[in-house]
């Protein structure tokens with residue numbers, strides 16, 4: 001991260017702590033892991049996502065459960081809220097780590113207002129416990145949510161009212177918008193980030209965030225793919241989160257871009273409803 005001079009960490013996936021083992025990480029193991037990453041960033045923001053398990057990332061201890069349609073089943077925040085004690089343990093660990101730098105908590109796969117409210121209530125409960133136990137945390141910690149379900153992108157108001165920042169997870173947003181299982185080889189050729197419906201959801205989220213003053217980033221693979229950099233810039237995106245190996249390439253493109261010229265071109269692209277025309281126009285953005 002330091003080598004590429006990133007402004008922070010936009011997506012720290014915590015699932016890796018939970019997967020491939022037959023016991024769950026306790027609060028102190030999680031606290032140590034989160035504290036280490038926050039400290040290593042020396043005051044730069046670190047956005048840590050609460051565990052996104054389920055579907056293709058099934059926890060070993062829950063592996064016996066058969067789901068008819070795992071991608072639409074008990075994954076991410078749905079799983080977390082169905083296991084409040086496991087979730088609370090993670091939230092306590094995250095809050096305690098927030099005493100050591102700038103940590104933000106991000107919740108994956110939200111689509112309902114009551115899910116956000118339940119998460120916020122659990123965070124308040126964790127805070128109250130820590131105060132009682134005289135354990136330190138950042139009282140002003142920011143809580144954000146991922147926009148990766150079309151319903152979320154289309155009903156942003158409920159997110160904006162409740163959360164401090166949003167991050168678009170394009171990997172899942174494309175999967176759920178196009179009804180294409182992102183892990184199924186047989187349909188992978190239909191998985192298209194440039195589908196007009198996908199672009200409408202992404203650009204609408206960025207524009208609404210800008211209008212209402214809520215920071216929006218993109219943390220799916222699209223943000224680190226040079227094919228889409230100018231398109232996203234022209235939509236108004238200013239926060240790109242990607243694998244560290246991609247940062248230099250994308251930064252170079254951003255620094256060279258003329259945003260004043262890009263914005264009207266991208267507005268024209270957003271009116272197109274044929275994928276082939278969109279693709280050609282996006283290629284032309286690169287000059």
Ligand code: PEP
Pocket residue numbers: 011013052148168169170171172173219220221
């Ligand atoms: C996404 O869906 O774009 C995302 C960043 O989350 P993940 O790939 O971990 O599902």
Ligand code: MG
Pocket residue numbers: 108148169171172
């Ligand atoms: Mg996702």
